[in-house]
Each structure stands twice: as C-alpha cells, then as structure tokens.
Amino acid sequence: MTSESAFIDKLRAFATHPAARGLTDDAATLTHAGRTIVLTHDTIVENVHFLPGDPPEDIGWKLAVANLSDLAAKGAKPIASLMAYSLSGDGDWDARFAAGLGEALTRYGCPLIGGDTVRVPEGSARHFGMTAIGEAEFVPGRDGASPGDDLWVSGTLGDAGAGLAIAKGELEGPKELLQAYRRPVPQLELGQKLAPLVSAMMDVSDGLLIDAGRMAEASNVAIAIESIDVPLSSAFVGVRGDTREASIEAATAGDDYELLFAAPPRSRRQIETVAEGLDAHIQCVGLVEAGKGLSLQEGGRPLPLPETLGWEH
Amino acid sequence: MTSESAFIDKLRAFATHPAARGLTDDAATLTHAGRTIVLTHDTIVENVHFLPGDPPEDIGWKLAVANLSDLAAKGAKPIASLMAYSLSGDGDWDARFAAGLGEALTRYGCPLIGGDTVRVPEGSARHFGMTAIGEAEFVPGRDGASPGDDLWVSGTLGDAGAGLAIAKGELEGPKELLQAYRRPVPQLELGQKLAPLVSAMMDVSDGLLIDAGRMAEASNVAIAIESIDVPLSSAFVGVRGDTREASIEAATAGDDYELLFAAPPRSRRQIETVAEGLDAHIQCVGLVEAGKGLSLQEGGRPLPLPETLGWEH
Structure with a gap:
C-alpha cells in the first residue's frame, strides 16, 4: 500500500457522506434542491506536474483543464471555479499565468468566483489548486463497468x-x-x-x-x-x-x-x-x-x- | 499595490460572474435551484500559516476551522468539503493530521467528499487547502456596512x-x-x-x-x-x-x-x-x-x- 492510499484510508473514516463515493472517484456529487452538483479539486506542483521552464500561460491553462477534464468525465457542464494560488514572487510570471488560466476558463465557460492567494517560503515548489463546480443530469462513476461492456x-x-x-x-x-x-x-x-x-x-x-x-x-x-x-x-x-x-x-x-x-x-x-x-x-x-x-x-x-x-x- | 492585489486585479478580468463579488469577499455564493450555496477556499502553508513543530492534529483541525469560519461569516451551514493534501513523507504525521481534521469536520458537520493528494519535492513547504461548501438563506457581504451602524x-x-x-x-x-x-x-x-x-x-x-x-x-x-x-x-x-x-x-x-x-x-x-x-x-x-x-x-x-x-x- 502506498503512503497515499494509506492516507486516503484514514480519510475514509470521516468521508462517510454518500457524495464522497468512498473517495474513489475523480469528482464528488452533491444533490442539492433536486439537481446534481459535481465538484472536483486538482492541485499541480512544480517539478511534479509541470516543469519550472514551462510557459506560465500554459501552466495556468493546464490547471484549468485538469479540473475541467474531471467535470467532462462526469458529464458535467462547468458552473464556476475557485483557485488556490501560490504567488511566484515574480509579478510578470503571475500575470502570464493568470492570462492562460483566464483563457481556458473563459473558453470553457467556468468563471472564477473565489479562492485564496498565499506566499510560499523561499525555495519551495510553486503549487496551484483549483476546485471546479459543474452540474449534470447523469453522473457516471468509474465503478459501473459491467462484464460484456x-x-x-x-x-x-x-x-x-x-x-x-x-x-x-x-x-x-x-x-x-x-x-x-x-x-x-x-x-x-x-x-x-x-x-x-x-x-x-x-x-x-x-x-x-x-x-x-x-x-x-x-x-x-x-x-x-x-x-x-x-x-x-x-x-x-x-x-x-x-x-x-x-x-x-x-x-x-x-x-x-x-x-x-x-x-x-x-x-x-x-x-x-x-x-x-x-x-x-x-x-x-x-x-x-x-x-x-x-x-x-x-x-x-x-x-x-x-x-x-x-x-x- | 502589493503583488497579491496586482495579481487579484488580473484575475478580476475573468471573474465576471456575479458570484465572484469582485473577488473581494471571503466566500463566493452561487444561487442554484433557488437556494444559495456558499463556497470558500483557504490554503495553509508551513512556516507561513503554521509552525513546522505544531502538532499535526492541530494543523488538520486548523485547516478545517479556517474554512468553517468563512462559512460562519456568511451565515452558512456546512454541507461538505474537499481537501488538497501534500503528503508529508511521514505516514504517522499524515495519520495524525487526518485525525485532527476529521475531528473538526465531524464536530461541525462538514463531511469530506473529495479532493486531491499530491507529493511535493524534497525541501518544499507542506501546504494544505480546503474548499468548504455551505448553504444559507441570508448571506451578508463585507460590503454592506452603512453610516450609523x-x-x-x-x-x-x-x-x-x-x-x-x-x-x-x-x-x-x-x-x-x-x-x-x-x-x-x-x-x-x-x-x-x-x-x-x-x-x-x-x-x-x-x-x-x-x-x-x-x-x-x-x-x-x-x-x-x-x-x-x-x-x-x-x-x-x-x-x-x-x-x-x-x-x-x-x-x-x-x-x-x-x-x-x-x-x-x-x-x-x-x-x-x-x-x-x-x-x-x-x-x-x-x-x-x-x-x-x-x-x-x-x-x-x-x-x-x-x-x-x-x-x-
């Protein structure tokens, strides 16, 4: 068992809401006032999910798309997004990131509605997170495949x-x-x-x-x-x-x-x-x-x- | 203007949804099927928001409460939460963090329904993010104070x-x-x-x-x-x-x-x-x-x- 799956096992103890789907899916679903809201969160980390030399516009684009792709897989139409941003210490880099992120969110109709901006200590990898929210009528899980499919x-x-x-x-x-x-x-x-x-x-x-x-x-x-x-x-x-x-x-x-x-x-x-x-x-x-x-x-x-x-x- | 406010200015260009409230509030609100959903995201970073020597249970507790407090300020009742977790490399530390987080989320009725777990490169500060979702009837902004109040x-x-x-x-x-x-x-x-x-x-x-x-x-x-x-x-x-x-x-x-x-x-x-x-x-x-x-x-x-x-x- 990897340390990640051991940790997720600990979380399951209090992820008892049906929306959590046992924390096995890419996205959570909440039924609210008779409609289904799909929520997903993906984080990307420098030197893990992107290269330090990648153009910042592309990193911003990718943060959006990593999340939009999880909505796509649940058949959801994007509603809105929240972002967690670690300031890079370089205003021009941040502005270019924002431009690429904005391009993707605008193209795919997923406006930014909130989030948080933090500083990271000198020498720490940059990290960016996004929560994307969508709505759907049919939400396929990853757990429904049947013999013969x-x-x-x-x-x-x-x-x-x-x-x-x-x-x-x-x-x-x-x-x-x-x-x-x-x-x-x-x-x-x-x-x-x-x-x-x-x-x-x-x-x-x-x-x-x-x-x-x-x-x-x-x-x-x-x-x-x-x-x-x-x-x-x-x-x-x-x-x-x-x-x-x-x-x-x-x-x-x-x-x-x-x-x-x-x-x-x-x-x-x-x-x-x-x-x-x-x-x-x-x-x-x-x-x-x-x-x-x-x-x-x-x-x-x-x-x-x-x-x-x-x-x- | 700080680099944070300059960056948030860039984001406003595509945070045009009314729910974004111009990115000036602690939380965003979405009206869905006639009810108001409140969403907030807070990230905490080692050596910025907590000390490396703080007990991991308390850091987990605090991540939950930082977000629950934003729901409280919007008059919202918690519905659920998603977490972004950077694995510490120490399974015992992670388990203790999960215990403190779970204690707060259970006590305040905000089950974990999803999120993401990532590794951070050696030497990087630990960082933890949470998106908390609540519902409310009346959602006071921070922008409604009037002379005489x-x-x-x-x-x-x-x-x-x-x-x-x-x-x-x-x-x-x-x-x-x-x-x-x-x-x-x-x-x-x-x-x-x-x-x-x-x-x-x-x-x-x-x-x-x-x-x-x-x-x-x-x-x-x-x-x-x-x-x-x-x-x-x-x-x-x-x-x-x-x-x-x-x-x-x-x-x-x-x-x-x-x-x-x-x-x-x-x-x-x-x-x-x-x-x-x-x-x-x-x-x-x-x-x-x-x-x-x-x-x-x-x-x-x-x-x-x-x-x-x-x-x-």
Missing part, C-alpha cells in the same frame, strides 16, 4: 507524453505534440453527451493502462486492453513509430485528458453518432469481463503488462 | 496571537492561550443566527484593525474603532496586561476566527438576545461613519493607527 477511449494517446519529452529536450518532434502536452483540451461536450449512454466513465490523465486498471478495480470486473487498438496520432507515429513498444508507450503516458468509458454493445450506434456529431475521434480499445484485474493483448494474444502502467503521483 | 466583534481578541508567542517559546502563559492558537472554534451557530440581522459580516482572522479596514473599504464607509472596547480575555490580560499597548496588540493579532459585523442600532436588542441564547460573548467595538478609511480612538480621543494593522499574507 466495450471499453472506449476518445482522441489519441501518447501525444502529451511525447510532448513532455520534447519540452525536456529529450526528443525532437512537431509542434502539435508539444501543444498536446502544454494545451490539453477537456472533452466537455463529448462527456456531457456520452454520460447517459455509458456505464462508467473517467478521464485518462495518468495513462490508459493505469486508469483502466482503476476502473476495473472500482467496478469489480476484469478489463482486457487490445494494444493494436490504442489510438495513435500520425504525429506520434512520426516520432515513435507504430511498433508494439510505441503502443505501450502511448498506453502508459500521462496528461492526455481524454475520456475512458465503458458501455454496453447496444449503445455502440448511439455512441458513434454522438462522436460523429462532435467530430470527435473515439476508439474501442478493450473489453470488460467477469473477474478481476487488467490484462493486455496484441491481436487477441496475451501480452505481459509493462512494469509501469502509468503515472503514479 | 454599530461595529461588533464576537469573543475576545489577541488570545491566539499570545498563543502563537507561547508556541514559539517567546512567552510563558496559560494553556488556554495556546489552545486558542491551536484549536480555534468557528462561530457557525452565531453566524447563522446573526446573518439576517447584520448589514455586513466577515471573520476577523487577520486582526481586527486590518479586517475592519477591509470592511470599510468594501463598504465605502469610514470605521472608527474604540480601543478601550477591544474585548480581552482574563488569560490575555494576565500575560499582556490591560494597557493601551495590550489592546492594540489584541486588535492587530491574527488567527482569532471571531466574527466582525456591522448592524444598525435598531438591531441591538435582537443581536444581544441571539448572543445570550448561545452563551456567546459579543462586544460593540466601533462605529461606521460616512467617509473613508479606518481610525482608532481611546475613550473617544483620536489615537494614531499602529504601523502594522494585522497579518498580511
């Missing part, structure tokens, strides 16, 4: 991971990969339209394999991923190829902020219609089965799981 | 400041002062009952003078504080005396988490009845007047304002 993912995977390697100077590649790392897009409309059709949904911010494993655990089912079906962009294939290794890299890379969802086969047609209507790419990447745990296949034949399934915080 | 404060002031001096080893004094610093109490019931009677209310967490100055600025009025009326506990007087200097120290000390409110003279009787019913101490400490800014008096004669009005983050 298809497992789908939106977009393409691995782009942000390759973009991070470019940002670190470890890789050369096209600008769109760097853009995928620095300016991810939350799948809000797709999430809202899929919510009534799916049995489980979450965002895939830490890597397809690790996040699918979490869905399997929460749903008490087995999930089998087909590596050949992991959706890759042509930009990604251009730098990493389309080998088995490339697929596994894409399936274990973080920061993609795509949607991972399970749905019964009878919903296929409707799901495809929703995606076409939004011009969104979706791909069936696996199957939900009776049992426990995650497995990987290649053309239907078992493939051993990689040692690292994704990004553990 | 009385200015009131609950409890006694300066106790937590003296407790901090004890915790730092700078002062010897009774345990109740240390307790006031480490285990502050949010004035939830008092806040809920006062809300319909007051024209403005906020908590006085940074010091009476600085917080009254903020109320004056937000309300576009002048506020005059009478130093003789600053309420002091006998424990405080025991260590600091009851001199002018002691009163000014109490009026500029932080962490008291009492309520500061303005109300028209016609509400006096009702306000006193509410306080008596809850066995709460309240004291009229000043007057709201036409004009601008904060002034201090002693027995009605002008006293110069001290250089530091309270605790600036």
